Amino acid sequence: MYRLKNAGYKAYLVGGSVRDLLLGLKPKDFDVVTDARPEQIRELFRNCRLIGRRFRLAHIRFGREIIEVSTFRAPHQTVAGEGHTEDGRIVRDNVYGDIDDDVWRRDFTVNALFYNIEDFSLVDYVGGLSDIKAKQLRLIGDPVERYREDPVRMLRAVRFAVKLGFTLHPATEQPITELDHLLQDIPPARLFEEFMKLFMNGCALAAYNQLRRYGLFVHLFPETDQALDKDNSGFMHGLLSNAFKNTDIRLTEDKPVTPGFLVAVLLWIPMVRLAEGYKSNGLSEMDAISLASDTAISRQVKSISMPRRFTQMAREIWNLQTRLKHHHGNRPYRLVSHPRFRAAYDFLLLRKEVGDNVLDLADWWTEFLVKNKIQDTDSIATDRKAPRRRHQRKRNIT
Ligand code: ATP
Numbered sequence: 001m002y003r004l005k006n007a008g009y010k011a012y013l014v015g016g017s018v019r020d021l022l023l024g025l026k027p028k029d030f031d032v033v034t035d036a037r038p039e040q041i042r043e044l045f046r047n048c049r050l051i052g053r054r055f056r057l058a059h060i061r062f063g064r065e066i067i068e069v070s071t072f073r074a075p076h077q078t079v080a081g082e083g084h085t086e087d088g089r090i091v092r093d094n095v096y097g098d099i100d101d102d103v104w105r106r107d108f109t110v111n112a113l114f115y116n117i118e119d120f121s122l123v124d125y126v127g128g129l130s131d132i133k134a135k136q137l138r139l140i141g142d143p144v145e146r147y148r149e150d151p152v153r154m155l156r157a158v159r160f161a162v163k164l165g166f167t168l169h170p171a172t173e174q175p176i177t178e179l180d181h182l183l184q185d186i187p188p189a190r191l192f193e194e195f196m197k198l199f200m201n202g203c204a205l206a207a208y209n210q211l212r213r214y215g216l217f218v219h220l221f222p223e224t225d226q227a228l229d230k231d232n233s234g235f236m237h238g239l240l241s242n243a244f245k246n247t248d249i250r251l252t253e254d255k256p257v258t259p260g261f262l263v264a265v266l267l268w269i270p271m272v273r274l275a276e277g278y279k280s281n282g283l284s285e286m287d288a289i290s291l292a293s294d295t296a297i298s299r300q301v302k303s304i305s306m307p308r309r310f311t312q313m314a315r316e317i318w319n320l321q322t323r324l325k326h327h328h329g330n331r332p333y334r335l336v337s338h339p340r341f342r343a344a345y346d347f348l349l350l351r352k353e354v355g356d357n358v359l360d361l362a363d364w365w366t367e368f369l370v371k372n373k374i375q376d377t378d379s380i381a382t383d384r385k386a387p388r389r390r391h392q393r394k395r396n397i398t
């Protein structure tokens, strides 16, 4: 910010970092806004990369930290036309302006506070500070219009409410149940980013409950949502709740987590239902699960695209649920050296906890691990490379 200022530009800290600092929270990252154009920013910083098409902005790397630096944006027209789709969604948005243009483009009042390094003042055009004090999340402008411009703001509303313990202002809350369907047009890659922020930030359980409550969950995990609606026993809700709770706890304890494990949990019931169908058509259990895994995953990635390593992990965890059942002879020793063994065992424990018919099996494995002094490493859901882990396991057994 000082480098920008010394070069004659304006520079403000903005967004989540200002909000979090005011709330006494540790900011996850820092966003800076300036009147320098992306190309001008690049001239000032060697460690700078310009990214984005819809929003062109600069990423400046300092060690392991990336500071997002964007240029003030001018208002956009709310009618269909240049840069908008017919339903009002913004697809291109690179018209530059000044701070008093930029502020209206931000989503929530609490995200639209600017900290000015020139005189250490806080610039508040939209009543963000009083909303922070009231612990209230309020969209700037007309909520319906703002959700139509960018439906992902509905997910952001839930995410910030959950993360900050804020309530949604009634006018911000009310349209969500009518506009949720707009999320259907959001590119699956963008929804993946939101999925990560919603579920890998320590508030997964609360996010899940609120997304279900507002009817948004169906747009992220359609098959899971349908299965939840039919879940009279509460088994599936229990499975998801426990997995989210564990994820949240692990994150507060600084233990590693991976979305692959959550994908396995989220799609478990849809996958099992499919596999049952295939089995009744004569496929073996292994083949049925393999085919059902393919089907469940290919349906899911239409909503949220995911890196292959996460879906692959889910496949392996599911496949191992069958293989764990056959534990005679040397098999268990081979199985524990499988790179996904620990995740699969944790998955089995999760199923046991919520009353799936695997009590004896889970206990058998627990006893086996204790008997063979195989340490309970915190390996659930880690993404570590296989060879190292295989080596570790072998050493643990002998
Ligand atoms: P986090 O703690 O998750 O980083 P954040 O508020 O910083 O929260 P970012 O996604 O990093 O969120 O975005 C930075 C800022 O850019 C926001 O605070 C907001 O002012 C603005 N912004 C981001 N996404 C949108 C959006 N979809 N619509 C309007 N403004 C947005």
Ligand code: MG
Pocket: 015, 016, 017, 029, 030, 031
């Ligand atoms: Mg941020």
